[in-house]
Amino acid sequence: MAILPIITFPDKILRKKARKIKTIDSSIKRLSYDMVDTMNDAGGIGLAANQVGVLKRLIVVQLPEEEPRIYVNPEIIYREGSRMVEEGCLSVPGFIGTVERSIWVKFRALNLESKTVRIKADSLLAQVLEHEVDHLNGILYMDHLEDHEKLRPISSEEYSSTIRPDQGSNLNDDLAKFHTHSQSEIQPS
Numbered sequence: 520m521a522i523l524p525i526i527t528f529p530d531k532i533l534r535k536k537a538r539k540i541k542t543i544d545s546s547i548k549r550l551s552y553d554m555v556d557t558m559n560d561a562g563g564i565g566l567a568a569n570q571v572g573v574l575k576r577l578i579v580v581q582l583p584e585e586e587p588r589i590y591v592n593p594e595i596i597y598r599e600g601s602r603m604v605e606e607g608c609l610s611v612p613g614f615i616g617t618v619e620r621s622i623w624v625k626f627r628a629l630n631l632e633s634k635t636v637r638i639k640a641d642s643l644l645a646q647v648l649e650h651e652v653d654h655l656n657g658i659l660y661m662d663h664l665e666d667h668e669k670l671r672p673i674s675s676e677e678y679s680s681t682i683r684p685d686q687g688s689n690l691n692d693d694l695a696k697f698h699t700h701s702q703s704e705i706q707p708s
């Protein structure tokens with residue numbers, strides 16, 4: 520297990536499309552475990568392989584109070600509705616923005632045993648899945664900002680009261696500790 524460096528904007532790898540994984544071998548398994556460690560270390564709840572410099576279609580997600588989820592070749596196969604949500608990203612540390620996301624999605628992926636997983640997700644899980652699959656297609660959440668909206672620097676008050684798919688804890692150590700140790704107090708927006 521290892522903590523991997525997280526690539527930050529404007530690194531070009533974040534704009535590249537990740538490639539489909541053909542074989543789930545030991546290197547993919549090791550990468551996914553390292554990504555879970557990296558996500559947890561950063562206090563995030565999702566991470567895509569591009570964010571650690573690997574252009575493969577692999578994401579990890581861990582919602583508060585849940586076990587980590589590892590998804591290979593994930594796809595959003597249906598989306599419905601729209602809602603505005605606060606969002607941030609480990610690769611864009613220190614900022615948040617309000618973006619449009621679906622009310623709910625149908626999602627399909629492989630797990631590490633090469634079994635197909637199908638989920639119907641809403642609220643926070645839907646938001647994270649859309650955010651992470653976007654990463655694999657080279658899309659960052661600020662691409663969804665309306666023209667009149669801007670990324671804004673995150674304040675400590677907002678940091679403790681809003682949900683972000685993979686907003687990191689790079690702001691400072693105190694915030695990192697707060698975020699890591701008080702997940703149960705975070706309510707999905």
Ligand SMILES: [Zn+2]
Pocket residue numbers: 607608609610650654685
């Ligand atoms: Zn992100």
